Amino acid sequence: MNEKSNLRTPIVSVMGHVDHGKTTLLDKIRGTTITSGEAGAITQHIGATEVPIDLISKKCGDSNLANKFIVPGLLFIDTPGHHAFTSLRSRGGALADLVIVIVDINEGFMPQTKESLEILKRFKTPFVVVANKMDRIHGWNPTQDAPFSATYQNQSQRVKDILDQKVYEIVGELYEAGFNSNRYDRVTDFQRNIGVVPISASTGEGIPDLLMVLMGLAQKFLESDLSYDADGPGVGTVLEVKEEKGLGATIDLILYDGKLRKGDTIVIGSSGEPIKTKVRALLKPNYLSEIRTEDKFRQVNEVTAATGVKVSAPDLENVLAGSPIRAATGDVDRVVDEVKKELEDIKISTENTGLTIKADTIGSLEALANELAEEEIPIRKAEVGDISQRDIIEVSAIEDQYYSVIIGFNVKVLPDAKEKAQFSDIKLFVNDVIYKLIDDYKEWVEEKKALSQNTISEMIVKPGRFTILPDYVFRQSKPAVVGVKVNGGIIKTNVNVAKKDGTVVGKIKGIQSEGENVGEAKVGMEVAVAIEGPVVGRQIKENEMLYIDVPEKHAKILEHELYDSLKDHEIETLESFLEIKRKNNPFWAK
């Protein structure tokens, strides 16, 4: 037996910012390598593309590759994007063994790419960075599908300089994100440094180098992790639950260990108890005809890891995308327990009150929940699936306005839910970047808080105190009109004024500044004030300090809710007013 026989193909996933070229790269890897009938041609699986070592050797112009490397090839997951990476799990880790992080060389890192790097750091997944679209550098001289070194030699000095500079910038950005890196051909130890491979997904230049680096990474990092039991029961992860004409609900899955056979009993995770069923058919894509569903697939009797396959079986309707799937050859109950345990590992703790979150798969739900936990934002309910009318009805009953919210990660708002949401006070946040969802939610909460503070603060009687200036008594009474200086806070019309002992002596009926009626006077201003109630010389005197009589309820709000927003002179005024009131009643406004 060859020593390779128990090493499976490493699973590779592509992550990167929108439009930086994930799909083009995957298409190129698929396209340039499909040469019909040729030995070592790629195999198209369900949800994944396999590039065997022979083909990589050929592309790299190194016929000895198969002897150098022990991994049999590379299996690329067809769904690009970081959410695919986080949602596809195997035994609590990432399903992908290796990751390609793609960056547009002309644009550099974007928030989404930085988020990908954080996720990779957390999962400790080996990755390579590709600097894509190098053919867009002005003056580029392309050679289709050429290795990097060959095409680099063909460029003018100016183009080489620009390329070097751009790679250097990417290295700088990686450094800021906490990774040492270098252009891949200058990296000697891939365990310490991330390789940056300049490529063009359009012309195929640099792709041989990329494949080579991936093989090297697989060899270095994964040798021990890639061994599998070729005859063991199949273990995999569900990519998607799909309705197929004539077949009903089917599941697309990536098998990452063992063997799956037609007729096998399988156990799959669902929202309730794991589903037990029997494989009716194992399906692979059929190239010859893609027109009729019946011809879209061909049946196989068994598949071996790593591979992508479609399973047709009864009772698949309630399977959750991202769930574990296991073949049960002997003790089925033990396997059910294993699947249950795997699902329990993806535990999301919920509380009585908090946000309602929805995501497309179990893994992405967990990723979102983790980020929310980090921000100490509580979750009331976490579910896989699109946002439905039922969700809206449920959340409508929540009284706390900050939790009357649904956060959707990679999900749709179903049409009837959209309609219902329009006529409710519920706020929906839907995005495919977790950080964006959390930032948007936090920003919205802040805005809402500020808004309600402003409304409260407008309605509330604010503290204020003023001194009656000597020789500025314009009228003794009915109303008394006196010149005053505002010593702290603010004074307004239609509020009561109190003396230092707390007795209320009257109400401010008018304020004039330089002969003009004004509604208020701020600290430092000298104005004329009309006070209905007292007689100057009796209840109030020149040089006396008077206070705005803040109602007890308002004082409470000022002290407990708005305190942080008050200025120093407002605080001083409020405190001395509270002191006056609490002299008679220590519990006043408490």
Ligand SMILES: Nc1nc2c(ncn2[C@@H]2O[C@H](COP(=O)(O)OP(=O)(O)OP(=O)(O)O)[C@@H](O)[C@H]2O)c(=O)[nH]1
């Ligand atoms: N010139 C040039 N254009 C490229 C290259 N790679 C991708 N593009 C173009 O960039 C655009 C976006 O590429 P996609 O492959 O769709 O990007 P993506 O990352 O898959 O985008 P999403 O699926 O939207 O996340 C397309 O118009 C591609 O033709 C490249 O190497 N060179």
